[in-house]
Each structure stands twice: as structure tokens, then as C-alpha cells.
Amino acid sequence: MSSSSSAQSRVIGGKIEFFCNCNRQLRVQTSTSRLNPGKRYVKCGDCRVYEFLDDDLPSEYYKELVFGFFQRQRGVDSRPMVEALALERSRLEEELKVTKTTLEDELKTKKAKLEVYDRLFMVMLGCLCVMCVGIGMSISK
Numbered sequence: 293m294s295s296s297s298s299a300q301s302r303v304i305g306g307k308i309e310f311f312c313n314c315n316r317q318l319r320v321q322t323s324t325s326r327l328n329p330g331k332r333y334v335k336c337g338d339c340r341v342y343e344f345l346d347d348d349l350p351s352e353y354y355k356e357l358v359f360g361f362f363q364r365q366r367g368v369d370s371r372p373m374v375e376a377l378a379l380e381r382s383r384l385e386e387e388l389k390v391t392k393t394t395l396e397d398e399l400k401t402k403k404a405k406l407e408v409y410d411r412l413f414m415v416m417l418g419c420l421c422v423m424c425v426g427i428g429m430s431i432s433k
């Protein structure tokens with residue numbers, strides 16, 4: 293039996309930390325298996341140390357209860373995430389559409405303004421030409 297190579301607990305900064313005999317710090321995890329639902333455990337992949345920190349649940353009824361809780365949590369937890377992501381995506385798409393139309397509108401008004409200025413410029417140029425010709429004609433007379 294490998295009972296000698298068990299995890300050691302030390303209190304570091306007010307927190308209980310677990311270490312393997314190989315000095316590796318072990319992360320406390322919670323089992324969600326049907327056999328040991330809700331029981332915390334530490335595991336060292338190098339030494340194959342696997343130790344439960346909690347006692348067994350008193351009956352099969354409790355095991356089923358806790359296992360069911362994890363099953364539900366798994367199912368319920370992923371759905372709002374997906375929904376939230378889909379919502380965020382459609383919101384961004386909507387925002388993009390709005391930005392696009394605003395930009396297009398802005399571009400249209402700018403283009404319209406530019407056309408007005410263009411026309412105004414042509415009119416002024418025309419006037420200038422007429423005036424020049426008039427002046428030229430009056431001088432040449």
C-alpha cells in the first residue's frame with residue numbers, strides 16, 4: 293500500500309495548503325463523480341497520490357442528491373452563458389448596423405454639401421468669366 297506517500301497539509305498565510313511528499317503543491321478539487329460527489333480531493337499526477345479530504349456521504353440518497361446537483365449545475369450553467377454570448381453578438385451586430393447607417397448618412401450629407409459647393413464654385417467661375425469677358429470687351433473697345 294502507498295499510505296506512506298500521503299498528502300501533507302500546511303497552514304500558509306492563514307490558508308491550508310496541501311503538499312505531496314515530492315514537495316509539489318496540490319490543488320484542492322471537488323469531485324463530481326457519481327461515486328464520490330461533492331468530496332474534495334487532492335491529487336499529485338507525478339506520484340499517483342490521490343487523497344480525499346472529506347468523509348463519505350452518509351447514504352446513497354445523499355450521494356444521488358449531491359450528484360444531481362452537479363448534473364443540474366452543469367446543464368444550467370452552460371445555457372445562460374450561450375444565451376448571453378448570442379445576445380452580445382446580436383447587440384454588436386445591431387451596433388455595427390447603426391454605426392454603418394450613421395456613417396453612410398454622414399457621407400451622404402457631406403457629398404450633398406460638396407455638390408452644393410461644387411455648383412456654387414461653377415456659378416462663381418461662370419460669373420467671373422462673364423465679368424472678365426465684359427471687362428476685356430470694354431477695354432478693347
Ligand SMILES: [Zn+2]
Nearest residue numbers: 312314336339
Ligand atoms: Zn507528488
